[in-house]
Amino acid sequence: MDVIGSLLGGFATALQPEYLLYAAIGVTLGTLVGVLPGIGPALTVALLLPVTFDLDPTGAFIMFAGIYYGGMYGGSTTSILLNTPGESASIVTALEGFQMAKRGRGGPALATAAIGSFVAGTISTLAITFFAPVVAGVALLFQPADYFALMVVAFVSVSSLVGHSILRGLVSLFVGLFIGLIGIDVLSGQPRLTFGVTELLDGLSIVVVAVGLFAVGEALYAASRLRHGQDAVVAVKGRVMMNRDDIRRSWPAWLRGAAIGFPLGALPAGGAEIPSFLSYNIEKRLSKHPDEFGKGAIEGVAGPEAANNAAFSGVLVPLLTLGLPTSATAAIMLAAFQIFNLQPGPLLFSQAPDLVWALIASLYIGNVMLLLLNLPLVRVWVKILEIPRPLLYAGILVFATLGVYSAANSVVDVLIMYAIGVLGFFMRRLDFPVGPVVLGTILGPMLEAQFRRAMSIAQGDLGVFLSRPLSSTLLLVALAVLVVPYLPRLVARLRGQRTAVPRLTFGEAPED
Amino acid sequence: MTDRPGSRRGVLEARLAALAVIGLGVVAIVGSTQVRTPGGYAAVGANAMPAVVGVALIGLGAALLLRATLRLDLDHAERIRTEAVATHWPTTGLALAGLVGYAMALGPLGYVVATSVFLPFEARILGSRSTPRDLLVGIGLGVVVYLAFTQLLGVRLPAGFLEPVLP
Numbered sequence: 112m113d114v115i116g117s118l119l120g121g122f123a124t125a126l127q128p129e130y131l132l133y134a135a136i137g138v139t140l141g142t143l144v145g146v147l148p149g150i151g152p153a154l155t156v157a158l159l160l161p162v163t164f165d166l167d168p169t170g171a172f173i174m175f176a177g178i179y180y181g182g183m184y185g186g187s188t189t190s191i192l193l194n195t196p197g198e199s200a201s202i203v204t205a206l207e208g209f210q211m212a213k214r215g216r217g218g219p220a221l222a223t224a225a226i227g228s229f230v231a232g233t234i235s236t237l238a239i240t241f242f243a244p245v246v247a248g249v250a251l252l253f254q255p256a257d258y259f260a261l262m263v264v265a266f267v268s269v270s271s272l273v274g275h276s277i278l279r280g281l282v283s284l285f286v287g288l289f290i291g292l293i294g295i296d297v298l299s300g301q302p303r304l305t306f307g308v309t310e311l312l313d314g315l316s317i318v319v320v321a322v323g324l325f326a327v328g329e330a331l332y333a334a335s336r337l338r339h340g341q342d343a344v345v346a347v348k349g350r351v352m353m354n355r356d357d358i359r360r361s362w363p364a365w366l367r368g369a370a371i372g373f374p375l376g377a378l379p380a381g382g383a384e385i386p387s388f389l390s391y392n393i394e395k396r397l398s399k400h401p402d403e404f405g406k407g408a409i410e411g412v413a414g415p416e417a418a419n420n421a422a423f424s425g426v427l428v429p430l431l432t433l434g435l436p437t438s439a440t441a442a443i444m445l446a447a448f449q450i451f452n453l454q455p456g457p458l459l460f461s462q463a464p465d466l467v468w469a470l471i472a473s474l475y476i477g478n479v480m481l482l483l484l485n486l487p488l489v490r491v492w493v494k495i496l497e498i499p500r501p502l503l504y505a506g507i508l509v510f511a512t513l514g515v516y517s518a519a520n521s522v523v524d525v526l527i528m529y530a531i532g533v534l535g536f537f538m539r540r541l542d543f544p545v546g547p548v549v550l551g552t553i554l555g556p557m558l559e560a561q562f563r564r565a566m567s568i569a570q571g572d573l574g575v576f577l578s579r580p581l582s583s584t585l586l587l588v589a590l591a592v593l594v595v596p597y598l599p600r601l602v603a604r605l606r607g608q609r610t611a612v613p614r615l616t617f618g619e620a621p622e623d
Numbered sequence: 624m625t626d627r628p629g630s631r632r633g634v635l636e637a638r639l640a641a642l643a644v645i646g647l648g649v650v651a652i653v654g655s656t657q658v659r660t661p662g663g664y665a666a667v668g669a670n671a672m673p674a675v676v677g678v679a680l681i682g683l684g685a686a687l688l689l690r691a692t693l694r695l696d697l698d699h700a701e702r703i704r705t706e707a708v709a710t711h712w713p714t715t716g717l718a719l720a721g722l723v724g725y726a727m728a729l730g731p732l733g734y735v736v737a738t739s740v741f742l743p744f745e746a747r748i749l750g751s752r753s754t755p756r757d758l759l760v761g762i763g764l765g766v767v768v769y770l771a772f773t774q775l776l777g778v779r780l781p782a783g784f785l786e787p788v789l790p
Contacts, residue, residue: 162776164778165776165778278687285679286647292651292673299668303658303669306657327722333749334749335710335711335714335715336710337714337749500750505757506764516780522729522730540706540710562667563667563671
């Protein structure tokens with residue numbers, strides 16, 4: 112098999128001592144930063160971007176794979192022990208995980224999250240190995256109209272399925288599109304929305320936007336309410352390992368989580384929120400102990416954590432094969448590729464096969480390292496949670512500034528990043544989701560370029576998006592995604608019911 | 624519900640946000656008229672997307688305004704109300720001011736000094752009471768990051784007036 116040969120080649124690269132060291136550093140740093148409350152995987156990757164500047168591309172991406180997985184795992188520790196999920200995909204983990212921790216079962220909760228992440232991560236890396244080259248082959252057939260339609264699907268799903276309100280989701284998306292427009296237009300070379308400011312000609316880097324929204328916005332938000340005291344860390348008492356019953360109840364949930372997470376992550380449907388919520392609901396329905404849900408059911412941690420991890424790996428499929436980031440974290444990864452002058456997409460597999468396969472191999476290695484590192488070190492990570500909050504947020508601001516400043520040695524970039532942080536602060540207060548902003552910023556210019564290319568090829572005929580079977584199908588899917596959440600309400604109204612039926616949502620706890 | 628503390632403020636904030644979104648839309652439309660269209664064939668020009676985004680933002684902003692006035696979204700208003708009550712504005716403002724000062728000081732003071740001053744200062748604003756500890760952490764962080772970035776990672780950071788002392 113060609114794939115096996117390529118993969119073995121990748122392992123031969125990734126297993127060199129130097130690269131193993133990079134992977135270990137990546138996993139450690141990723142976990143370290145990911146454990147910090149309020150820092151999700153997207154911010155972890157953005158903040159650690161400068162660390163890789165001096166490495167060769169292969170080394171940098173091997174370190175990245177480690178940071179990516181480490182950041183995710185670190186986030187679940189925070190959710191379980193502190194009930195402050197760093198990103199919306201971990202909200203579900205907090206539901207049962209925090210309850211387990213409060214009942215003195217924090218150890219098994221962390222263990223099932225770690226092992227579940229490992230199992231699901233390995234299964235989905237296997238899936239990437241065999242699936243990604245196939246998708247890359249199919250992607251060669253994609254024309255601009257199809258790319259455009261695919262991005263419309265991603266936009267619609269990220270703004271309508273996640274969060275409390277489609278309206279506010281769409282506002283966030285269009286604010287992101289606005290930010291993405293700033294700078295020189297790639298197709299015509301004309302400056303847009305710069306209003307004569309030279310510093311804006313290059314546009315706003317995704318790192319500036321993401322760090323501003325996630326780090327500064329979050330720190331200002333925390334600052335505004337720090338006087339209300341600090342959440343207590345739940346101590347991990349007793350055994351860290353799971354008992355036989357825990358394992359018996361966890362493993363089917365891990366497998367189901369992986370099975371839900373990977374395909375949904377691979378679709379351009381906005382990352383890991385939907386799979387982790389779906390997994391939670393399925394575990395709740397299938398469980399033999401439904402009464403334990405809400406009071407610390409281990410399946411409720413095992414399933415969503417596995418789904419979360421599998422979805423994060425699934426996101427790598429559209430990223431590597433189509434060049435399409437479908438989550439905030441993937442958007443930062445794309446920026447990282449571009450820093451090294453690599454353009455992910457169907458040609459990446461043929462143009463830089465060594466790098467791609469080394470990256471895939473290092474996903475396997477990163478997963479193993481994470482498991483080896485995390486289970487024994489749980490008590491060390493818990494210590495990090497006890498950093499006093501004022502010092503922690505001051506430190507986050509120092510690193511946010513460092514991350515943006517060191518990328519271009521520009522104070523103007525840093526000030527723009529703070530301004531975006533203020534935007535993020537108000538968005539957080541007023542309950543606007545920030546994820547769509549990041550996606551709009553990075554996907555907006557890509558969507559526009561493909562749209563204009565398609566229109567030029569079709570000589571200005573809008574019908575091109577409907578006449579191609581692929582693009583018209585995708586646009587129908589986008590329409591369905593927009594309508595489906597309202598179906599329960601519509602059906603209820605048609606039946607003449609008067610009671611309010613809520614819109615289907617994912618990614619947020621039900622409103623209470 | 625208007626008699627509960629902060630609720631009036633919350634609704635006001637939602638209305639201001641709606642107006643800000645509309646304003647951003649106007650900016651996009653004004654910006655789209657300033658894009659020069661060079662010669663050569665293009666089915667869709669460089670000014671189309673800014674105009675579309677502008678129109679969409681104005682439409683969405685109007686919808687937001689509607690949900691904050693005539694058809695008030697009660698859930699959302701309640702959510703903002705709790706936010707408005709919990710917010711301590713002086714802390715937020717000072718934290719931001721400290722941050723801007725930090726960015727401006729990076730060049731003149733150098734990374735190490737600026738960070739050693741900023742970290743304890745910002746932690747103090749955020750409510751820390753152990754300034755000597757924070758100062759030590761600040762100095763340690765400044766020195767370690769500076770050395771790691773300049774010596775190990777090959778990323779230049781401003782040395783400032785410590786230039787003669789630092790490697």
